[in-house]
Amino acid sequence: MSERPTSERPQPLIVGAGPAGVRAAQALVAAGLRPLVVDEAPACGGQIYRQRLVPDGRSNKALYGSEAAKAEALHRDFAALTGRIDYWPQALLWNLRDGRADVMVDGQSRQVAYDGLVLATGAIDRTLPIPGWTLPGVFTLGGAQIALKSQGCAIGNKVVFLGSGPLLYLVAWQYLKAGVAVAAVLDGAPFKAKLNLLRGLPLAPAIVLRGLRMTAELKLAGVALHYGVSHARILGAERVEGLAWGEAGRERRLACDGLGYGLALRPETQLADLAGCRFRFDARDRAFLPERDNAGRSTVQGVYLAGDGAGIAGADAAERAGERAALALLEDRGLPHDAARARVLEADLARIGRFRDVLEAAFPFPAQWMKDVADETLLCRCEEVSAGEVRRAIAGFGVHELNRLKAVSRIGMGRCQGRVCGAASAELLAHEAGRGIAAVGRLRSQAPVKPIPLALALDAHREAAE
Numbered sequence: 388m389s390e391r392p393t394s395e396r397p398q399p400l401i402v403g404a405g406p407a408g409v410r411a412a413q414a415l416v417a418a419g420l421r422p423l424v425v426d427e428a429p430a431c432g433g434q435i436y437r438q439r440l441v442p443d444g445r446s447n448k449a450l451y452g453s454e455a456a457k458a459e460a461l462h463r464d465f466a467a468l469t470g471r472i473d474y475w476p477q478a479l480l481w482n483l484r485d486g487r488a489d490v491m492v493d494g495q496s497r498q499v500a501y502d503g504l505v506l507a508t509g510a511i512d513r514t515l516p517i518p519g520w521t522l523p524g525v526f527t528l529g530g531a532q533i534a535l536k537s538q539g540c541a542i543g544n545k546v547v548f549l550g551s552g553p554l555l556y557l558v559a560w561q562y563l564k565a566g567v568a569v570a571a572v573l574d575g576a577p578f579k580a581k582l583n584l585l586r587g588l589p590l591a592p593a594i595v596l597r598g599l600r601m602t603a604e605l606k607l608a609g610v611a612l613h614y615g616v617s618h619a620r621i622l623g624a625e626r627v628e629g630l631a632w633g634e635a636g637r638e639r640r641l642a643c644d645g646l647g648y649g650l651a652l653r654p655e656t657q658l659a660d661l662a663g664c665r666f667r668f669d670a671r672d673r674a675f676l677p678e679r680d681n682a683g684r685s686t687v688q689g690v691y692l693a694g695d696g697a698g699i700a701g702a703d704a705a706e707r708a709g710e711r712a713a714l715a716l717l718e719d720r721g722l723p724h725d726a727a728r729a730r731v732l733e734a735d736l737a738r739i740g741r742f743r744d745v746l747e748a749a750f751p752f753p754a755q756w757m758k759d760v761a762d763e764t765l766l767c768r769c770e771e772v773s774a775g776e777v778r779r780a781i782a783g784f785g786v787h788e789l790n791r792l793k794a795v796s797r798i799g800m801g802r803c804q805g806r807v808c809g810a811a812s813a814e815l816l817a818h819e820a821g822r823g824i825a826a827v828g829r830l831r832s833q834a835p836v837k838p839i840p841l842a843l844a845l846d847a848h849r850e851a852a853e
Contacts, residue, residue: 397500398423398473399716400488402480402658403507405433406702407694407709409465411505414713416471418722423473423499425480425490431465432458433509434529435702443539450536452561453597457702482834483661489834496843503689503716506659507709508696510652514550515756515811516764516774519621520648528558528649541567543645547630549619551575552651552750553598559647560601563608570643571611573632575650575753578614587745590738613639618759621646650752653810655696660832663687668825671747672699673754674810675829681733683712684719691716704739707732754824757814766815767808769801774815781819789813789828802838805830 399415401408404426415422430438436451436458447455468474478492488499512527514520526534526542528550534540535558545568548559559572587595606612618633622640629642659677660666665686666675679685679692691712694705711732717724760766762775780786780796789812792798798812799805805812809830817824 397486397502399503399505400425400499400501401505401507402426403433403509403694403696404428404431404465404474404476405507405509405694406435406461406705407507407509407696407712408433408505409461410706410709411507411691411693411713412468412472413464414710415716416468418713418717418724420717420722421472422505423475423501425475425478425488425492427477427479429477430462431476432462433702433705434532436461437533437536438462439539440537445539449564452564454702461706479835479837479839480658481836481839483658484834491839491843496839503691503720504662505683505691505693505709505712505716506662506685506696507694507705507712508655508658510654510695510699511806512649513651513653513752513810514649514807515753515814516760516766516808517619517621517648517756518761518764519623519627521765521768522621522623522627523625524623524627524644525621525646525648528552528554528647529652531645531647532558532561535561535565541565541645542647543627543643544568545570545643546645546647547571547573547641547643548647549573549575549616549630549632550647550649550651551753552649553746554649554651555750556598556601556605559610560605562647563605563610569605569608569610571613571641572605573613573616573619573630574750575616575756576614576749576751580751581614581749583745583748587742587749590742590745594742611641617753617756619756651750652695652699654698655806657804657806657832657836659685659690659692659696661834661836662690664690664692666829669698670825671744673752673824675825681711681736682715682718682729683708684715689716689719700736700739700743704736704743707735707739711736754814757811758818760815766811767796767798767801769803769808770797772796772798777812777815778819781816786816787820787822787827789816789830792816793830799830804833804836 399422401422401424432438451458475492480490482489490497512529531542547570563569616632620631622629631640664677669676683691683693693708693712714724714729760774764774766774784795786792816827
């Protein structure tokens, strides 16, 4: 999949080969275009349908559970595009400017001109700092899932899963089915919040029932389920040895040697920012998201947004949004497109959006955790900035805006550029300044969006100057 395009006109560029990116590529190819697909992973599938790095004897049913058929279809359909797309796996698109993309691939930085950009960048785990969260043996939920899916290994022998969101129960269930001893699932939301799932039955009965079945199987296997968890702290000196938390007014403890931790997902929006898209605050995602219309068009002509990178909605929505964005690109180019199909996709996405409202009510974000975080807890891992240092910077400089906090405290200046600590920093600033989370703003993205060798950045800078 590495042949060069035959047309002199720059080709469409798709960033991401997960559900959204694959369906976007498929729709563009069906219309006679040859897109370039750039993806950081070694094979298509995204996080949800991530493929094994090496054969390990597991069946697709064992790997993907009830979603095996969807995973197989996505992998098969992408493979069928061989020879009709250009595909760069293990490639990092690290900058966008003036209709060109800088991509690090095969140890070099290549500059690519594009005509139409579909950003299907996916999401990242959202976390809040808790005491001990930097100890060896602590993984995000997504990281724990990658270890299991791609590498066929577990994050511990006796594992606890902590946080909130549907992914919490899914990963715990996947570990249970893989034969790992799952000691407990600790949910930051109260049990009564789960009653909201009843409202989701008419919208997505299969998903709700599948979730209830997973929870029942966890319970029947002896996994302890705890709700309304607060004041969690990870125990251990050299690595994880256990977990302590508050529940119903008293402290509880449990031994473990591995912890999967996460508070739902947060969209990856850095490239949309570099592309010049306008952002707005989304209360449901509790984050600033790039604006888009029902077809996936952003506020920048020729830039389209699809999948969880534009708003968390799950794999089914990502497939539909990727296809819909591709149809919008075709329409904007004046090429034939299926308008009836576009309307069906938009209706499906609207229904999924209503179901997402239900999930948010059933798995609410525990914003109160941030106000109780101890001063000595590390907030920014890259720059080793503690919560106490951030609090003192907020008070000492009268900070009310996130980028100002970055300037005076160095949060978000490290290798992750705020991808890990940015959400937590915003929550802490909002609490300390007595403002709503939307009022403190968002960290501005800068290139490179992820670390690259300095020599490659300098070479790209010289090429742009010439």
